[in-house]
Amino acid sequence: xxxxxxxxxxxxxxSFDEIPAIQDINVEFARGKITGIMGPNGGGKSTLLQCLxxxxxxxxxxxxxxxxxxxxxxxxxxxxxxxxxxDWDFPITVQDLVKTALYQRLKWYECFSExxxxxxxxxxxxxxLVGLENKQIGQLSGGQQQRAFLAxxxxxxxxxxxxxxxxxxxxxxxxxxxIGILKKIRDEGNSVVVVxxxxxxxxxxxxxxxxxxxxxxxxxxxxTVINSSELRLAFGLPEQE
Amino acid sequence: xxxxxxxxxxxxxxxVLFNVLIGVILISVSTAAVGCLLYVQxxxxxxxxxxxxxxxxxYFAFIFSETRNLFWLSIGAAISGxxxxxxxDFIVAKSxxxxxxxxxxxxxxxxxxxxMLLSFIQQNNYPNQNGLEDLFFGNAAAMSGHDIRIxxxxxxxxxxxxxxNYRKLLLTLFDPGFAKFQGIRxxxxxxxxxxxxxxxxxxxxxxxxxxxxxxxxxxPAASARIWCSRxxxxxxxxxxxxxxxxxxxxxxxxxxxxxxTGPWVVVCMAVLFLLSSLTKRIYLYSTKSD
Amino acid sequence: xxxFYIIIVxxxxxxxxxMLGSVLLLRRMSMICDAIVHAILPxxxxxxxxxxxxxxxxxxxxxxxxxxxxxTLVEFSQQKFQxxxxxxxxxxxxxxxxxxxxxxxxxxxxxxxxxxCVLFGELAYVPLDxxxxxxxxxxxxxxxWSLAFLTIGVITYVVVGFRPLVxxxxxxxxxxxxGIKVQLWHYSLMLMxxxxxxxxxxxxxxxxxxxxxxxxxxTAFLFVSNVRSLMxxxxxxxxxxxxxxxxxxxxxxxxxxxxxxTLNGVVFFAALSNRLYLKLNPSRSIDRTI
Numbered sequence: 001x002x003x004x005x006x007x008x009x010x011x012x013x014x015s016f017d018e019i020p021a022i023q024d025i026n027v028e029f030a031r032g033k034i035t036g037i038m039g040p041n042g043g044g045k046s047t048l049l050q051c052l053x054x055x056x057x058x059x060x061x062x063x064x065x066x067x068x069x070x071x072x073x074x075x076x077x078x079x080x081x082x083x084x085x086x087d088w089d090f091p092i093t094v095q096d097l098v099k100t101a102l103y104q105r106l107k108w109y110e111c112f113s114e115x116x117x118x119x120x121x122x123x124x125x126x127x128x129l130v131g132l133e134n135k136q137i138g139q140l141s142g143g144q145q146q147r148a149f150l151a152x153x154x155x156x157x158x159x160x161x162x163x164x165x166x167x168x169x170x171x172x173x174x175x176x177x178x179i180g181i182l183k184k185i186r187d188e189g190n191s192v193v194v195v196x197x198x199x200x201x202x203x204x205x206x207x208x209x210x211x212x213x214x215x216x217x218x219x220x221x222x223x224t225v226i227n228s229s230e231l232r233l234a235f236g237l238p239e240q241e
Numbered sequence: 242x243x244x245x246x247x248x249x250x251x252x253x254x255x256x257v258l259f260n261v262l263i264g265v266i267l268i269s270v271s272t273a274a275v276g277c278l279l280y281v282q283x284x285x286x287x288x289x290x291x292x293x294x295x296x297x298x299x300y301f302a303f304i305f306s307e308t309r310n311l312f313w314l315s316i317g318a319a320i321s322g323x324x325x326x327x328x329x330d331f332i333v334a335k336s337x338x339x340x341x342x343x344x345x346x347x348x349x350x351x352x353x354x355x356x357m358l359l360s361f362i363q364q365n366n367y368p369n370q371n372g373l374e375d376l377f378f379g380n381a382a383a384m385s386g387h388d389i390r391i392x393x394x395x396x397x398x399x400x401x402x403x404x405x406n407y408r409k410l411l412l413t414l415f416d417p418g419f420a421k422f423q424g425i426r427x428x429x430x431x432x433x434x435x436x437x438x439x440x441x442x443x444x445x446x447x448x449x450x451x452x453x454x455x456x457x458x459x460x461p462a463a464s465a466r467i468w469c470s471r472x473x474x475x476x477x478x479x480x481x482x483x484x485x486x487x488x489x490x491x492x493x494x495x496x497x498x499x500x501x502t503g504p505w506v507v508v509c510m511a512v513l514f515l516l517s518s519l520t521k522r523i524y525l526y527s528t529k530s531d
Numbered sequence: 532x533x534x535f536y537i538i539i540v541x542x543x544x545x546x547x548x549x550m551l552g553s554v555l556l557l558r559r560m561s562m563i564c565d566a567i568v569h570a571i572l573p574x575x576x577x578x579x580x581x582x583x584x585x586x587x588x589x590x591x592x593x594x595x596x597x598x599x600x601x602x603t604l605v606e607f608s609q610q611k612f613q614x615x616x617x618x619x620x621x622x623x624x625x626x627x628x629x630x631x632x633x634x635x636x637x638x639x640x641x642x643x644x645x646x647x648c649v650l651f652g653e654l655a656y657v658p659l660d661x662x663x664x665x666x667x668x669x670x671x672x673x674x675x676w677s678l679a680f681l682t683i684g685v686i687t688y689v690v691v692g693f694r695p696l697v698x699x700x701x702x703x704x705x706x707x708x709x710g711i712k713v714q715l716w717h718y719s720l721m722l723m724x725x726x727x728x729x730x731x732x733x734x735x736x737x738x739x740x741x742x743x744x745x746x747x748x749x750t751a752f753l754f755v756s757n758v759r760s761l762m763x764x765x766x767x768x769x770x771x772x773x774x775x776x777x778x779x780x781x782x783x784x785x786x787x788x789x790x791x792x793t794l795n796g797v798v799f800f801a802a803l804s805n806r807l808y809l810k811l812n813p814s815r816s817i818d819r820t821i
Contacts, residue, residue: 055418074422081418090281090415091472100415103408104423136470152419285617286562328800335807336753345561346749346799349742353792356739360786378632452569456625463618500636504629511626518612 003067006031006160006191007052007077011061014047020214021047025061027219029193033207034186036196036222039234043213045195046082046164052193053079053162065160078153080146082164088138094148095133098123101156123151127181143174150181161185163194167201179205202226258495261381264389265448265487265506267396269457271441273483274403276458277476278434280466281414287326287435288458290344291442292451294325296355299376299446300362309369311388315395315443322439325351379450381491381502392444399437406433411472449503460510461486464517482517486510536672538777541791543678544731545769548743550689551727553762554720556748558700562617563605564744566624567721568728570601572631575729580638587677591729598725601627602718674734681730688723689762692716697758735788742792743769750799753806772798 005028012025022044029035029052037045050056052063054070054077065073092100098120099112106112112120124133127147132140137148146166153161161182167175182192183205196202202209202222209225211217211234218230225231232238253259272288279287298321299314306313325347332343362370375383384392403410410430412420417427438458445454465478490506555564574597575590582589601623609619695711706713724744731740747765755761776791783790 053418055421077422079418079422081416087281087283087415091466091470091475092411092415093470096471100408100412100419103412106408108405108408134470280615280618283615283617285615285621289562289565289621332803336803338749338752339559339561341559342556342561342745342749342752345565345741345745346796348565349745349792350796350799353739353742353789353796356789357780357785357793358789360789361783364784453625453629455621456629459618459621460625463612463614463622467613497637501632504632504636507625507629508633511622511629514622518608522611 004031005029005064006066007193008064008067009048009052009061010064012048012051012058012063013060014044014051014056014058022051022212023215025212025216027210027216029191029210030208031066031191032186032189034182034192034194034205035208035210036194036202036206037210037212038196038199038202038225039212039217040236043234045212048212049079049162049164049193049195053077055079075156076159077162078156078158078160079162080149080153080164080166083142083145083168085164086137086145088145090138091136093134093136094124094129094140094151095120097137097148098151098155101152119155120151123154126154127151128177141174142169142171143177146170146178147181150185159190161190161192163192165195165197167196167198175201199226256386257382258491260384260386260389261448261495261502262488262491264384264392265381265491265502266484267389267392268441268445268448269461269483269487269506270480271396271399272445272454272457273461273479274476275399275434275437275441276460276462277465277472277479278410278414279438279458280462281472281475282434284340285459285462286344286455287329287438288442289455290325290329290348291322291439292446292454293348293352293355295319295322295439295443295446296376296451297321297351297358298324298443300355300358300373303370303373304358304362304367307367307369309373311391311444311447315391315440318443318446319436319440321351322442323436326435326439375450376446377450377452378501379446379448379453379503381448381494384447388447392447395440395444399441402433402437406430407473410434414472449506453503453507456507456510457483460507460514464510464514467517467521482513483510486513534777536675537787538774540672540674540678540734541773541777541787542770543675543682544735544740545743545747545773546766547678547682547685547727547731548740549747549765549769550685550762551720551724552744552748553751553758553765554689554693554696555724555744556752557697557758557761558720560720561745561749563602563620563721564724564741566605566620567598567601567724568741569624570627571597571725571728573597573627573634574600574631574725576631576634576638580634587673591726594729595722595725597627598721598728599718602721674730677730678734681727685723685727688719692719693758693762696720739788739792742788742795746792746795746799747772750795750802753799753802768795768798 007029009025009027013023014021025048037048039045047056051058054063054074063070065077070077102112102116102120105116124130127150129144129147129151132144137145140148150161166178170178179201182194186192196206203226206222208220209222210219211225211230213234217234218225218228276285276288279285295318298317298319301321302313302317303309328347329340329343332338332346333340338346359373362373409420409425410433412423412425413427413430420427442454442458445457449457461479461483462475464482465475469475469478486509487506490509491502493509494500494502494505552564555561571594574593574595578589578593604623605619608614608623609616612619695706695716698709699706699711699713699716703713728740731743735743747769748761750768751761751764755764772791772795776794777787779794780787780790
């Protein structure tokens with residue numbers, strides 16, 4: 001495929017109980033780049049991400065993946081939910097979490113073969129989680145938790161990584177490590193879309209930014225959007241002199 | 242010969258004890274496994290709601306079939322239980338009531354309906370109605386060979402469904418969104434869990450009765466979760482603990498005259514829970530001081 | 532006259548139930564009600580064994596102690612044993628109830644507590660247990676008087692306590708900062724609940740009591756968002772169901788309490804369907820203005 005966009009939203013709208021979360025969104029997410037979805041709280045960022053991933057169905061409009069309908073490339077899209085949405089008490093270890101991505105390849109009576117186990121080990125190695133395989137996910141640090149979910153995404157051979165506020169609760173070092181990992185994922189030719197809220201480090205890793213407040217306010221290269229007047233408008237800040 | 246040897250001999254020579262033991266073990270294994278799923282779903286008390294919810298179904302089945310054949314009663318119980326489970330979800334989805342309130346509403350309404358039906362049965366002199374009240378506290382000793390066969394068949398069906406769908410259930414419980422990506426429809430598997438829960442409660446009512454069946458669902462699961470970080474290990478340990486607790490409870494109630502089986506099984510499982518918690522705390526304490 | 536007594540007693544149970552039940556509903560403690568109602572059994576049995584009397588005072592004290600023990604165990608096991616709240620509730624009440632049954636069976640010869648009566652009670656028998664003074668003055672059923680006293684106690688408690696109780700449910704930290712003794716209110720509520728349960732059990736049975744606590748407030752909650760209206764409407768619904776339930780039960784010749792609760796359940800689901808039919812969108816937040 002030689003398209004330039006990994007995901008495209010066309011006239012996307014979604015409402016909760018008749019209150020619109022996102023309205024008429026038309027935007028292309030560039031392939032091979034890290035794009036940030038930013039904007040004020042309640043602006044629909046998570047909702048947009050969930051529509052892009054295919055977890056929720058928009059009430060109008062549709063989503064394209066690599067210029068084809070989303071369903072054709074569903075397997076290449078991976079989605080990592082917000083921290084709050086995950087059940088950290090669930091009895092599941094890092095190893096198990098990664099292996100869940102391989103379940104669809106097995107019949108109920110089949111056990112994990114050598115090569116499948118190797119795949120999961122490689123992903124764990126790549127995310128720097130060696131030694132933590134048997135830890136229950138609730139016992140990991142914030143950064144390790146994000147990386148565990150990324151390992152799961154890697155094993156599914158995803159090409160598009162969607163992350164919802166992955167930097168919540170991470171300290172400086174963990175943030176730096178995660179930024180490094182996202183860049184590595186991008187450099188291997190994959191695409192990353194993150195819902196992000198921290199403008200202080202946005203310029204360090206975001207290539208493009210989509211500014212959202214129920215409707216699309218602006219989209220484009222990071223430095224253009226972040227320094228734009230639309231940003232100030234979105235957050236209700238006074239115009240710069 | 243000491244009492245232990247006597248009991249061991251009796252297990253095989255006394256058909257009633259043998260029946261009860263097998264029945265209790267079969268039921269405990271099913272409820273423990275399903276209980277683990279409910280536990281991680283944060284829905285542990287559904288067993289309590291289902292137990293009360295099964296009652297109207299059992300009484301309706303009795304009225305229609307005019308027999309106390311466990312097969313028909315179990316079907317009635319399971320259907321009634323499923324309806325209760327559905328009603329809880331319905332209330333939560335369509336009103337402001339919390340899950341806790343919804344479960345309590347369904348529990349008490351169904352129980353009220355059950356009592357009303359029971360009094361109707363008693364007033365109208367249906368034949369074979371002796372022993373229907375046993376469903377409140379259980380009457381394991383009344384389990385016949387026929388009952389055991391039915392319990393056995395239904396249990397095997399439950400285990401089969403659990404084993405063949407284990408991975409899909411795990412995915413659905415942990416991350417329904419991800420499950421969708423893998424081509425699994427979460428609604429189907431959540432419904433499966435409710436069905437398995439309703440069925441295991443339906444067959445378990447005979448041993449421990451409606452009031453205590455919740456213990457068979459919750460206690461082994463809670464005891465196992467203390468030690469296990471993987472769902473598979475948790476289910477395995479819960480089943481082991483359930484077998485131990487069930488056997489111990491049955492033997493204790495057999496050892497003393499006129500002792501009801503259900504409460505003893507519950508108490509033994511509670512003791513295992515305490516042991517599990519205490520040994521874990523000791524373990525944590527000792528590893529900390531290393 | 533019979534009808535009058537039954538309706539009065541039923542209404543008093545409903546009144547107490549509606550008031551305490553409203554508080555429980557707002558605190559999301561509806562299932563704890565189920566637990567407490569089961570957990571008071573061992574207390575009743577032990578009280579009888581110690582005092583060898585079926586006197587209300589001993590039983591009441593036994594029930595309250597048992598209730599408090601249960602509440603304490605739930606809190607304790609939740610914190611120390613790291614299990615979910617639901618699991619703590621489930622394990623505690625089933626174990627306590629089992630201990631109660633075992634004690635009953637152990638001392639079966641000595642205890643006259645009728646299993647049926649303890650748990651199920653029957654409103655129809657209320658007029659049989661009359662308080663006739665030495666001069667031959669008929670003061671009405673015993674239950675009526677004990678419930679009347681209970682009602683005064685409950686009304687006082689609820690009027691004094693509903694602000695701190697609801698605030699604690701909302702935001703424990705804030706309540707603490709305001710100087711409210713969170714633990715005190717929690718345990719006093721458990722105490723009142725046990726008291727109400729034991730006082731009502733003679734009339735409607737321990738388990739049926741739960742229906743009176745849960746259903747009227749849940750029905751009212753579908754419509755109103757403020758605490759005062761919640762209590763008033765639940766009291767009205769509760770009493771209306773008692774009256775209609777009584778006459779319906781007479782007509783159908785079934786258990787009176789069972790009929791009342793079932794009717795209450797039907798009213799709840801009718802109200803819910805009504806709301807949905809009219810497409811009244813329930814807002815998820817509740818205005819807890821006091």
